[in-house]
Amino acid sequence: MDALMLSRIQFAVTCMFHFIFVPLTLGISVMIAWMETRYVMTGDEMWLRMTKFWGKLFLINFALGVVTGITMEFQFGMNWAEYSRYVGDIFGAPLAIEATVAFFLESVFIGLWIFGWNKVSKRVHAISIWLVAIATNLSGLVILLANGWMQHPVGFVLRNNRAEMVDFLAVLTNPYGLIKFGHQLLSGYTVAAFFVMGISAWHLLRKNEIDLFKRSFRQAAIFGLVAAILVALLGDMHSVEVARTQPAKFAAMESIWETKKGVGMNLLLLPDVTAECNLVEKFCVPNMISMLAFHDPNAEIKGLKDIPKDERPPVLPVFASFRTMVGLGTFFILASLLAVFLSFKGNIESQRLFLKLLVFSIPLPYIANQLGWVVAEVGRQPWIVYGVLKTSDAVSRNVSGIQVAVSLAGFTLLYTTLGIIDIYLLFKYARKGPETDISELIHLQGRA
Amino acid sequence: MELSIFQITWFILWGFLWGVYFMLDGFVLGLGFMSRFLAKNDTEKRVLINTVGPVWDGNEVWLVTAGGATFAAFPTTYALMFSNLYTALLLLLFALIVRGVSFEFRGKIDGAPWRAGWDTAITISSFLPALLFGVAFGNIFEGIPMRNDFTTATFAYEGGLLSLLNPYGLLTGVLFVMLFAVHGSLYAAIKTTGELSDRAAAMASRLWLPLLVVAVAFLAYTYPATKLYDNYLNSAALLAIPLIAVGSLLMLKVSASTGRLHRAFTFSCLTIAFVCFTGVAGLFPNLIPSSIDAGSNLTIYNSSSSLYTLRIMTVVALIFVPIVIAYKIWVYRIFRSRITNEDVLGDSEAY
Numbered sequence: 001m002d003a004l005m006l007s008r009i010q011f012a013v014t015c016m017f018h019f020i021f022v023p024l025t026l027g028i029s030v031m032i033a034w035m036e037t038r039y040v041m042t043g044d045e046m047w048l049r050m051t052k053f054w055g056k057l058f059l060i061n062f063a064l065g066v067v068t069g070i071t072m073e074f075q076f077g078m079n080w081a082e083y084s085r086y087v088g089d090i091f092g093a094p095l096a097i098e099a100t101v102a103f104f105l106e107s108v109f110i111g112l113w114i115f116g117w118n119k120v121s122k123r124v125h126a127i128s129i130w131l132v133a134i135a136t137n138l139s140g141l142v143i144l145l146a147n148g149w150m151q152h153p154v155g156f157v158l159r160n161n162r163a164e165m166v167d168f169l170a171v172l173t174n175p176y177g178l179i180k181f182g183h184q185l186l187s188g189y190t191v192a193a194f195f196v197m198g199i200s201a202w203h204l205l206r207k208n209e210i211d212l213f214k215r216s217f218r219q220a221a222i223f224g225l226v227a228a229i230l231v232a233l234l235g236d237m238h239s240v241e242v243a244r245t246q247p248a249k250f251a252a253m254e255s256i257w258e259t260k261k262g263v264g265m266n267l268l269l270l271p272d273v274t275a276e277c278n279l280v281e282k283f284c285v286p287n288m289i290s291m292l293a294f295h296d297p298n299a300e301i302k303g304l305k306d307i308p309k310d311e312r313p314p315v316l317p318v319f320a321s322f323r324t325m326v327g328l329g330t331f332f333i334l335a336s337l338l339a340v341f342l343s344f345k346g347n348i349e350s351q352r353l354f355l356k357l358l359v360f361s362i363p364l365p366y367i368a369n370q371l372g373w374v375v376a377e378v379g380r381q382p383w384i385v386y387g388v389l390k391t392s393d394a395v396s397r398n399v400s401g402i403q404v405a406v407s408l409a410g411f412t413l414l415y416t417t418l419g420i421i422d423i424y425l426l427f428k429y430a431r432k433g434p435e436t437d438i439s440e441l442i443h444l445q446g447r448a
Numbered sequence: 449m450e451l452s453i454f455q456i457t458w459f460i461l462w463g464f465l466w467g468v469y470f471m472l473d474g475f476v477l478g479l480g481f482m483s484r485f486l487a488k489n490d491t492e493k494r495v496l497i498n499t500v501g502p503v504w505d506g507n508e509v510w511l512v513t514a515g516g517a518t519f520a521a522f523p524t525t526y527a528l529m530f531s532n533l534y535t536a537l538l539l540l541l542f543a544l545i546v547r548g549v550s551f552e553f554r555g556k557i558d559g560a561p562w563r564a565g566w567d568t569a570i571t572i573s574s575f576l577p578a579l580l581f582g583v584a585f586g587n588i589f590e591g592i593p594m595r596n597d598f599t600t601a602t603f604a605y606e607g608g609l610l611s612l613l614n615p616y617g618l619l620t621g622v623l624f625v626m627l628f629a630v631h632g633s634l635y636a637a638i639k640t641t642g643e644l645s646d647r648a649a650a651m652a653s654r655l656w657l658p659l660l661v662v663a664v665a666f667l668a669y670t671y672p673a674t675k676l677y678d679n680y681l682n683s684a685a686l687l688a689i690p691l692i693a694v695g696s697l698l699m700l701k702v703s704a705s706t707g708r709l710h711r712a713f714t715f716s717c718l719t720i721a722f723v724c725f726t727g728v729a730g731l732f733p734n735l736i737p738s739s740i741d742a743g744s745n746l747t748i749y750n751s752s753s754s755l756y757t758l759r760i761m762t763v764v765a766l767i768f769v770p771i772v773i774a775y776k777i778w779v780y781r782i783f784r785s786r787i788t789n790e791d792v793l794g795d796s797e798a799y
Contacts, residue, residue, distance in 0.1 A: 070511075092520035
């Protein structure tokens with residue numbers, strides 16, 4: 001395999017691994033900030049115990065998210081030097097802004113939050129976790145604007161052998177990036193909601209700390225329901241944007257081969273890539289895709305056959321990932337709706353079957369997040385910057401295949417080891433449950 | 449004309465970011481690989497790790513910012529620096545990843561083998577970046593074997609895997625290790641109490657002379673190995689920078705031997721920052737020179753972003769860097785007290 005293919009695999013491996021930790025951070029930081037705020041407002045110690053318990057899991061998860069994030073920044077230069085040189089005038093800015101505006105805030109105040117229980121007042125302590133939550137969400141915004149630019153480049157001209165920025169505001173207000181950010185942020189919230197619901201369910205099944213976990217569960221259920229519904233709404237807006245700006249990706253997502261007006265959605269569909277058609281097309285909802293894509297039942301959708309072969313993305317992974325993601329998204333809405341309902345009925349701890357289902361549902365939003373990125377990134381191929389630069393022209397020319405093979409092997413080994421340890425620790429602390437005695441902590445806080 | 453003002457501004461900012469990074473992460477790295485020699489038992493090790501607990505992540509962000517600033521302001525340099533130095537940066541990356549999780553994971557499970565394992569990880573993953581940063585910057589100072597054509601945007605690296613490990617690169621690596629060892633020991637001395645603090649202070653004093661020898665060797669070898677002194681010969685005012693570096697190194701010893709450890713640590717900060725600034729000022733207007741062809745040098749003129757981008761980034765930096773510095777100082781002040789054994793034993797959040 002050559003450096004190009006290996007670099008692509010390495011980027012996928014390191015990015016997807018990094019993205020196991022990011023979505024939970026996005027959502028759970030907000031939930032913990034809410035818990036601690038409730039503690040400061042009410043003085044109810046159960047909120048503090050919740051803050052501490054979920055905070056511990058947050059931190060174990062956070063550590064790997066941070067360190068694997070550095071890889072992403074280094075890798076643009078290491079493996080994608082041509083890309084970095086060609087679009088650095090635009091793409092470098094958000095990365096630098098992310099570090100200056102978001103990472104400093106996040107890293108400094110997470111330090112204050114972890115070690116500052118007896119150093120600052122309760123109020124300042126709660127504010128510091130809000131700052132962490134704001135910073136992580138802000139870094140998401142900046143990085144999705146950067147990715148949004150790769151998907152739908154705006155505000156630039158080609159000159160001096162590269163792309164140069166001429167309109168920063170256009171990059172910042174790129175609807176593609178903004179909608180995608182909303183979609184991603186709420187997907188992260190969904191991950192966090194199902195994480196908290198799932199672990200709460202595990203403890204409720206064992207009758208541990210019923211009051212505390214019922215309260216956690218209810219908070220997560222409401223958070224999850226709102227997030228899951230908004231994910232779907234923003235997902236719909238996002239697919240409109242994709243249909244408008246990236247017809248090849250859209251056609252691959254829906255496996256549409258022929259250009260037609262008033263395209264219907266087949267609930268059962270099996271693409272045959274070599275024959276350039278669909279083997280199975282069953283249960284058609286008429287005009288549905290035209291409706292979703294352009295909000296017009298008769299709108300024309302471009303088929304893959306009308307896109308040059310070398311500008312089509314791989315159809316099967318994009319199609320399958322998209323379908324699975326949408327299916328999972330539907331499940332999240334239904335499950336969180338039921339969770340809210342049962343939670344308000346008051347006897348969630350006796351719904352054993354549903355609680356078991358939620359324990360096993362913890363990985364599902366993670367999978368949906370990863371699949372969403374497969375749609376986004378594989379669907380953009382063969383372009384690295386849509387319509388501007390091909391992935392094959394973006395790779396470092398001064399790095400050999402052997403170097404990348406070695407680094408890929410290194411990353412795989414290191415990440416697998418760290419991933420196993422991290423998940424082991426998450427399990428360990430999730431099962432252990434909250435600390436029962438927090439009098440020492442409250443005493444310390446009193447001294448601050 | 450206007451463009452060159454911004455290019456120079458960003459060159460200064462670039463040097464500033466690296467200097468601050470080395471100054472701040474320098475003591476975390478130094479303390480990391482010195483803790484093996486400074487701590488006599490597990491509690492003392494935990495005390496040491498907890499002295500950097502609240503700040504190590506924030507300090508590392510200066511590296512991310514320095515990298516991001518290189519990307520945003522000098523994308524061609526960013527691209528070629530990171531790809532030409534691929535293997536060195538890979539090792540650096542692995543080490544930084546391991547170091548970060550080691551702090552976090554070490555205390556999460558009770559058990560001697562678990563902790564011993566992470567202790568070894570902390571030693572190696574702190575030592576390696578110190579050495580590698582030095583080797584990388586030594587090579588940047590002397591130039592790396594690249595042949596670049598900026599009009600056609602074709603770039604070639606003619607070095608091999610091991611070409612970074614040349615004598616000058618290695619000497620700079622040793623210099624960084626020694627600087628960080630003293631820096632980390634001094635930090636340990638001012639952040640702990642009793643015997644541990646005394647031991648760390650004694651270690652810093654003992655390492656000072658070897659550091660001085662390496663520093664003198666570095667300054668001497670820099671003359672034949674690099675072109676860094678050209679700028680100093682052309683404008684004598686610049687000599688203030690290396691003079692502050694050397695002066696601080698001497699004052700460090702004077703302060704340490706009279707027991708004024710906070711002052712010694714301050715001078716250690718200045719030494720590291722100004723060693724970095726000395727190298728960077730000598731490079732100007734190059735960011736990375738080529739060792740084989742002067743026309744291939746990566747300069748602030750041939751590798752910068754457009755005026756438009758530099759302007760925006762300048763506004764961002766002018767607004768946010770002072771804010772960052774302000775809240776960082778505030779948080780450092782909150783954590784200004786020394787860490788004691790009781791602190792780590794009584795706190796469930798401690799590392």
